[in-house]
Amino acid sequence: MVREGLTTLLTSSLIRAMTTLTDADALEGLRDALGLLKDREQVAERLLASSAKHSFDPDKELDWDAPFEEGKWFWPPELVSLYDTPMWRRMSEEQRILLSQHEAAALASLGIWFELILMQLLVRHIYDKAATSAHVRYALTEIEDECRHSKMFARLITRGGTPWYPVSRAHQHLGRLFKTISTTPGSFTATLLGEEVLDWMQRLTFPDERVQPLVRGVTRIHVVEEARHVRYAREELRRQMMTAPKWSQEFTRVTSGEFARVFSVAFVNPDVYTDVGLDKREAVAQVRASGHRREVMQTGSKKLTDFLDDIGVLRGVGRRLWRSSGLLA
Secondary structure (H helix, E strand, C coil), X not given: CHHHHHHHHHHHHHHXXXXXXXXXXXXXXXXXCCEECCCXXXXXXXXXXXXXXXXXXXXXXXXXXXCCCCCCECCCHHXXXXXXCHHHHHCCHHHHHHHHHHHXXXXXXXXXXXXXXXXXXXXXXXXXXXXXXXXXXXXXHHHHHHHHHHHHHHHXXXXXXXXXXXCCHHHHHHHHHHXXXXXXXXXXXXXXXXXXXXXXXXXXXXXXXXXCHHHHHHHHHHHHHHHHHHHHHHHHHHHHHHHCCHHHHHHHHHHHHHHHHHHHHXXXXXXXXXXXCCCHHHHHHHHHHCHHHXXXXXXXXXXXXXXXXXXXXXXXXXXXXXXXXXCCC
């Protein structure tokens, strides 16, 4: 009887312990190739403090009425898609600068498309989480940031007098599908893909005195605020890849590889070539054949792909898809 009573007591205690286990308790001691997982709430509290100190209102921070400066680029020439191709060598300096302006507008258009997807994914992520948590409060803060960024990019396009360059209809539909079927780790992997490659380019842009001051100002604001977004996404993706079911981890590997293929194609809208007086078919062919362009895209992706490799995303079919995207060497 005593033994049975002790067994009952131990069993009931174990059940109570299991039912009161917090996320922090469950993850305590878990580590991946990058070390121990960090506490979700502590990370969010630090990001909230940073947001309070280093957030910007682009409408007030930037001089939108200042005229563009003669002879200055809208994107560093080395980052323009046709740089160092036979077509580039035939172009005048004026036409090269014009192409940089249209490519900057195309990247801003791509950024708006991507941030609209990201905001919807973030809302989905926090839908069933405690609204009082720092993790959710930071997600809402990031959504605020992304709203301002989208408006800032739209204003930059308007200010430059270039067209808006939407992604193709096929990519629009793929974006809708992705938003519907994406798992949480898949969403954060796509978030990092959209943020980190452009972030690398913008870190080269905002200190470059060859570039128009307004473009430098836009990229500076985006770099400062996106650094927080990258940290949030990286920490959450690490957590998800440690705790998600095996099927979800494998699904993330495949969908992230496919998204990388879409992203690499959508990165520069081919209509920019027509709009600056170039043969679109020839330009696209030369960009695809360009060793310089391939090196730029792989260098811009390397920090991200190294991270994804460390946490187990770049495996199997997913790795092969990333290689076929041209973003992974």
